[in-house]
Amino acid sequence: VEINKNISDKRSYMVDSSKLLKTGFEFKFTIADAIKEIRVSPTALEMHKGIYSNLKLAERVYIAKNIGMRDLRLIQGGIAVDDRGCLNFANDFNFYGVKRFYQVQNFSTSTIRAFHGHLKEAKYVYVAKGSAIVAAVELDDVKSPSKNKKVNRFILSDKKPQVLFIPPKYANGFRPLEDDTRILFFSTSSLEESKDDDYRFPVDYWGKEVWEIENR
Structure with a gap:
């Protein structure tokens, strides 16, 4: 995580995915899935290690969801x-x-x-x-x-x-x-x-x- 102090934009705003969902897009995973994975695999939060990141967490959620569906x-x-x-x-x-x-x-x-x-x-x-x-x-x-x-x-x-x-x-x-x-x-x-x-x-x-x- 890097904090950039040179950004001067002071606006506050909120975004959501309502427009995206109206196109028919469906999310495969939720924040709840990510929280569940963090609970069983706390290493996903070890951000000081190069191998761990938000992308790594997303990958772990995907694997955890799919590995159980394999025969x-x-x-x-x-x-x-x-x-x-x-x-x-x-x-x-x-x-x-x-x-x-x-x-x-x-x-x-x-x-x-x-x-x-x-x-x-x-x-x-x-x-x-x-x-x-x-x-x-x-x-x-x-x-x-x-x-x-x-x-x-x-x-x-x-x-x-x-x-x-x-x-x-x-x-x-x-x-x-x-x-x-x-x-x-x-x-x-x-x-x-x-x-x-x-x-x-x-x-x-x-x-x-x-x-x-x-x-x-």
Whole structure:
């Protein structure tokens, strides 16, 4: 914010958007939406940091409104191989809404990390090394979610690069299938925001078969 003391205009006036609205224009977001975003993401007010601004706040409001309307989906990647080696990629993953990332590596393939849910936070999951079962189930209630909800089960592997998008209002978890499996999580919430949007459920809440390997 910059104050210019050289401006000599002393007039007081008020503007509104009535003429604009008469043309049929509709606002997608309101001041109330911005206030709500500020409450859950106070970093939007850290104006002393170059990355934060009114434009950044508007962007965050847009993302917060739209991220929840996106469906659970796989973003396809691929592998390019030549005489020099291999290159794994996911060119359609644009890091939409991402605020942070972290990598998880279990000591044992028998260790299951599940279930962990959010109402506001979305995640992108990518297996950088090895392979894993990743499960996601929609939450109809955070205190006592229905056990009849469909459990979406995915096998992610570095041999077939894919990024799994898990929208808000889902619980998720994973089990590594290989030693030294490494999984990257890209989150749309900061660590502080995530702490107030954290819901845990037992690993077998939706059944033990979710994590079993079927012989066939």
